[in-house]
Amino acid sequence: MKYCSECANPVELMVPAGDNRPRYVCTHCATVHYQNPKMVLGTIPVWERDGEVRVLLCRRAIEPRYGYWTLPAGFMENNETTADAAERETQEEAGANITLGPLFALLNVKHVHQVHMFYLATLRDLDFAPGEESLDVKMFTESEIPWDELAFPTIHTTLECFFADRARMLEGGSYGFHTQDITRPMRGDS
Amino acid sequence: MKYCSECANPVELMVPAGDNRPRYVCTHCATVHYQNPKMVLGTIPVWERDGEVRVLLCRRAIEPRYGYWTLPAGFMENNETTADAAERETQEEAGANITLGPLFALLNVKHVHQVHMFYLATLRDLDFAPGEESLDVKMFTESEIPWDELAFPTIHTTLECFFADRARMLEGGSYGFHTQDITRPMRGDS
Numbered sequence: 001m002k003y004c005s006e007c008a009n010p011v012e013l014m015v016p017a018g019d020n021r022p023r024y025v026c027t028h029c030a031t032v033h034y035q036n037p038k039m040v041l042g043t044i045p046v047w048e049r050d051g052e053v054r055v056l057l058c059r060r061a062i063e064p065r066y067g068y069w070t071l072p073a074g075f076m077e078n079n080e081t082t083a084d085a086a087e088r089e090t091q092e093e094a095g096a097n098i099t100l101g102p103l104f105a106l107l108n109v110k111h112v113h114q115v116h117m118f119y120l121a122t123l124r125d126l127d128f129a130p131g132e133e134s135l136d137v138k139m140f141t142e143s144e145i146p147w148d149e150l151a152f153p154t155i156h157t158t159l160e161c162f163f164a165d166r167a168r169m170l171e172g173g174s175y176g177f178h179t180q181d182i183t184r185p186m187r188g189d190s
Numbered sequence: 191m192k193y194c195s196e197c198a199n200p201v202e203l204m205v206p207a208g209d210n211r212p213r214y215v216c217t218h219c220a221t222v223h224y225q226n227p228k229m230v231l232g233t234i235p236v237w238e239r240d241g242e243v244r245v246l247l248c249r250r251a252i253e254p255r256y257g258y259w260t261l262p263a264g265f266m267e268n269n270e271t272t273a274d275a276a277e278r279e280t281q282e283e284a285g286a287n288i289t290l291g292p293l294f295a296l297l298n299v300k301h302v303h304q305v306h307m308f309y310l311a312t313l314r315d316l317d318f319a320p321g322e323e324s325l326d327v328k329m330f331t332e333s334e335i336p337w338d339e340l341a342f343p344t345i346h347t348t349l350e351c352f353f354a355d356r357a358r359m360l361e362g363g364s365y366g367f368h369t370q371d372i373t374r375p376m377r378g379d380s
């Protein structure tokens with residue numbers, strides 16, 4: 001940020017009176033331009049038949065992490081809820097028809113000013129297809145997950161938590177709600 | 191937003207190519223200025239002695255909702271986690287020393303482009319005191335809660351969920367994780 005979005009004069013990075021952090025402050029109209037973390041919303045689309053569980057992943061057609069696999073997810077927009085955003089991204093990136101379940105994971109990615117959230121979701125049919133931001137959309141059993149070709153640490157963590165919960169469910173457990181801080185950096189996760 | 195924060199030329203509200211929503215786009219450098227929802231983080235500071243549960247509330251010294259009661263909460267900042275933000279706001283507004291518990295509620299307030307989250311917290315001592323943004327800080331039992339003088343619908347909902355869980359805990363239940371969409375408007379909750 002170089003200029004004030006209200007009056008077009010230059011901004012300066014300074015600590016406003018009564019504050020304790022540097023902010024972009026307009027040198028002319030004194031507007032303080034706050035910057036806040038963003039939410040990334042997605043789903044874990046699940047297809048379960050004959051005791052076999054498959055999860056839908058998308059292969060990214062855009063940077064960062066072109067060609068790597070991800071759960072359908074993207075930035076939450078104004079005028080939608082977290083659930084709206086998760087459903088929209090699943091439709092846009094995977095063309096998938098889902099029934100949304102409960103919130104499954106909330107992951108802080110402090111170093112890129114993001115909070116990632118994933119909802120459980122059930123695929124209603126197999127009529128999915130890659131959207132403009134995906135090269136491919138495919139279902140994977142646990143043993144087929146391309147662990148070394150996942151796009152972001154939050155995808156890795158969410159899938160780990162998901163399959164751990166599934167294993168516990170064989171012994172009568174149920175899905176949990178998972179919160180975690182992601183500190184491992186990964187090329188291109190900004 | 192009237193001017194581009196990168197080049198100071200006027201912005202126009204338009205749907206960029208390949209997009210489906212109006213955005214502020216620079217007429218000169220073509221930068222698209224996205225606007226995203228913000229997170230508000232807070233705590234439910236609990237003091238429990240001799241089977242009696244009390245919750246700490248702050249009386250707001252700032253607009254909106256000056257003079258009304260709230261749980262300590264405020265906008266999450268860059269370079270902090272949701273838990274960091276909840277602890278910081280509790281310290282800033284109530285001067286309270288807490289041990290943070292699990293995330294308790296996530297509430298969508300779509301019409302003001304906000305997501306509010308509240309963590310459970312245990313007061314470590316009674317050395318709390320109003321910060322600059324509070325007129326007063328006080329503990330309340332369930333029957334003392336000033337339901338008609340609460341600042342925001344999300345405070346109302348979170349306290350309702352909290353005391354409902356407490357009632358269920360008498361019969362062996364435990365705290366849940368609550369998600370809800372807040373649609374009721376309230377004067378000044380923007």
Ligand SMILES: [Zn+2]
Nearest residue numbers: 004007026029
């Ligand atoms: Zn200005």
Ligand SMILES: [Zn+2]
Nearest residue numbers: 194197216219
């Ligand atoms: Zn520009």
